[in-house]
Amino acid sequence: MGDLEQQAYILEKVSHLPTTPGVYLWRxxxxxxxYVGKAINLRNRVRSYVQQDMNRSVKVTAMMRRAW
Numbered sequence: 001m002g003d004l005e006q007q008a009y010i011l012e013k014v015s016h017l018p019t020t021p022g023v024y025l026w027r028x029x030x031x032x033x034x035y036v037g038k039a040i041n042l043r044n045r046v047r048s049y050v051q052q053d054m055n056r057s058v059k060v061t062a063m064m065r066r067a068w
Contacts, residue, residue: 029066
């Protein structure tokens, strides 16, 4: 699966997340937890990580590379 296909697949999954508050986590390819966060709106928060954003911090960009 290419990067664009993978991103489209993940965005499809994100569209089914609730818009309610909750806790989320990111895992690396070995299923180790690399980040735990909380959000008022889970769907929006996770989408903000997945979508390509030029304003994303270096820290978040590095974390997302590990998560893929």
